[in-house]
Amino acid sequence: WDERIFALIALVVLTAVAVSGANFEVQLQKVLLVVMILALASFFIGVFLANNNTGDGITGLSTTTTRRNLGPDYDDGESFGTIFGVFFPSVTGVMAGANISGDLRDPQRAIPTGTFLAIGVTTFLYLVMAWLFGASVDRDTLKDFESQIVSVELAAWGPLVYAGIFAATLSSALAQIIGAPRVLMALSRDNIFGFLKPFGQGYGHNDEPMRGYALTFAIAAVAILGGDLNSVGPITTCSFLASYALINYACAASSLAKSPGWRPSYRYYTPQLSIFGALLCVAVMFIVDPIATAITFVLCVALYKYVEVCKPDVNWGSAGQAYRHVQAVQNLYKLQGTREHVKTFRPQYLVFADPLHDRGRQLVRFVSALSEGQGVVVVGQVIIGSFEESVADQRRAREGTFLTDNNIVGFMDVVISPTLLGGCQSLLQLSGLGKLRPNVCILGYKETWAEETDEAISEYVNIIRACFGTGHGVGVLRGEERITYAPPGGGGRASRAGIGAARPRADSVRTDATPTGSVTAGGGGGGATPGGGRREA
Secondary structure (H helix, E strand, O other), rough: OOOHHHHHHHHHHHHHHHOHHHHHHHHHHHHHHHHHHHHHHHHHHHHHOOOOOEOOOOOOOOHHHHHHHHOOOOOOOOEEEEEEEEHHHHHHHHHHHHHOOHHHHHHHHHHHHHHHHHHHHHHHHHHHHHHHHHEEHHHHHHOOOOOOOHHHHOOOHHHHHHHHHHHHHHHHHHHHHHHHHHHHHHHOOOOOOOHHHHHHHHHHOOOOHHHHHHHHHHHHHHHHHHHHHHHHHHHHHHHHHHHHHHHHHHHHHHHOOOOOOOOOOOOOOOOOHHHHHHHHHHHHHHHOHHHHHHHHHHHHHHHHHHHHHHHHOOOOOOOHHHHHHHHHHHHHHHOOOOOOOOOOOOOOOEEOOOOOOOOHHHHHHHHHHHHHOOOEEEEEEEEEEEEEHHHHHHHHHHOOHHHHHHOOOEEEEEEEEEOHHHHHHHHHHOOHHHHHOOOEEEEOOOOHHHHHHHHHHHHHHHHHHHHHHHOOOOEEEEEEEHOOEOOOOOOOOOOHHHHHOOHHOOEEEEOOOOOOEEEEEEEOOOEEEEEEEEEOO
16 A cells, blocks of 8 residues: 555645646646656666676676576566566557647747657657667566566666666656646537536636546546556557557548648658558557457447447547548549439439428428439529628628528528519529539429519519529429428428319429429419518519
8 A cells, every 4th residue: 555655645646736726837848857767867877887797687888688587488468468568558658649639839939849859759768768778687587577677776876877767767657637627628618528527617817727637637547546557558568559549540531622721731641651650559459468458449439339329519520521532533533424324314303492491481381392312402592682781681691591400401592682583583593503503403483473563573573584594494392381391391392282272272293393394383472571671572
C-alpha cells in the first residue's frame, strides 16, 4: 500500500497543478525538462566511464556483452506484445501539444514542429539508450529490475538519475492530466455525444475543464488502487493505438475524398502512408492484447452506432460528406454520357408550388408519392418582387425544412421574378443538372378561373405553353384535398382508396407520360396566391 499512497499523493499534487492552468503547467514542464536533461547527461557520462571492474553485472561497453544481448530471451508468460504494451505508453507524450492546442499561441506551426521534434528526439534517445544498456550490462542484471535500477548504477551520479526518472514520470502524467480533460470538454461542446454534455462546462478566466479533471482524477485513482502496471499498460496501449489508427484513417479518407479544405503541408505525406499507419496500429493492437483489442473495437463501434442512431445536429465536415460529394459528381458525369431509351425513361418532376400554403404542400406530397423516391423532384417556388427586396425571403425559403420534416425526397429551387410567368420560365430553363433535369412539370388546377382577370388567366395558360415549349410534359392536379396517404412506414404512397375516392368527380390519373406527353390528374389549386404586395407560387 505504500506505493499506492505515494502515487495517490502525487496524483493530488499533479491535479492541483493542472487546475492552476496550462500556463503554470508549461512552466513546470520546463523545470522537469531541465532535470531530465541533467539525468541523461549523468547516464551517458557514467556509461562511458564504466569498466569491466564495476561488478554487479555491469561490464562497461563490450562487444561480447552486445552479442550476448542481441537476441530476445523472454521469461515465461512474456512476449513482444506484453513488453510492448508496457513500454508504449512512455512514447504517447508526442500528442501532448495537440491536446492543449486551444492554449497555444500558434497551434498551426507549434503542433507539427513540436510533434516531429518530440518523435525525433525521443526515438533517438530510446534507441541509443537501448543499445548502451545491451552493450554495458549482462542480461540477468537487466532483468533484475526489482533489486536495482541499472541506469542508476551506470550513471556518474545516481541520485540525479532518480530525479530524472521522477521528472519523466511526472511530466508524462501531468501532460495527460491536463490534456485529457480539454479533449473531453471539446468533444462535449461539439454535441456529438449527448451523455458528455455536462463535461462541456468551463470554469474561471481560463475556462478550465474542472469536471473533466474530476473524472480524470477518478479514473487514475482506480488504476493506482489496482496496483498492477502490467495489467493497465495493455489497456492504455490499445486505447492510444486505436486513437492513432483512427487519426490515420481520417487523414487517408480526407485525401481520398479530394476535399479542397484538406491540404497537408507535410511534403512527404501520401494517403498510402496513412493507410499503412492505420493497419500497423491495428496489427500491433492484436499483438499486444487480443482481448483488450476486441473490447476497444466494441466500444468504438458502440460509439459510432450511437452517433448514427442519435443523429446529433452537428456539422463537423466529415470526410464521408466530401466522399459522397465526389461520388455524386462522378456518377453525374457517367450519367451524362448515357444515351436515353424509352425502356429506361424516368419521370423527373418540377413542381410549381409554395410549401408555405396548404395547397402547395398537398401538391408536393402527391408528386413525392408519385415518384416514390425513384426520380428527381424539384419544388420550384417563385417569389414575386424585386431582387433587392426579396433576397432575404429567398434565402429563408431555400433553408426551409418542409421537405426533410415530411420525409420528402426532393430539392428546393427558389427564384425571384417581377412576374409569375417570368419566374416559371426561369425554373424551366435552370432547374436540375445534366441528366437530372426535370422533364415533367406539375402544377395545380386554377379552380377560380371564372373569377380571375384576363391577365391572370393568360399568365396561367402561358405557363403551360412555356412548359410545352421547353419540351416538358405537363401534369395538372385537381382534387388533391380528397387524396389520402399511407401512414408513416407505408412508403409514403398515395393510397389507392384515396385516389379512388376522387373519382366521383370524374377525375383521373393517367400514367402514360413520355418526354413529349402530358399527365392530367384530378384536383386542384391556383398557381398564384396574392400576399404582402407580391404573389408567390
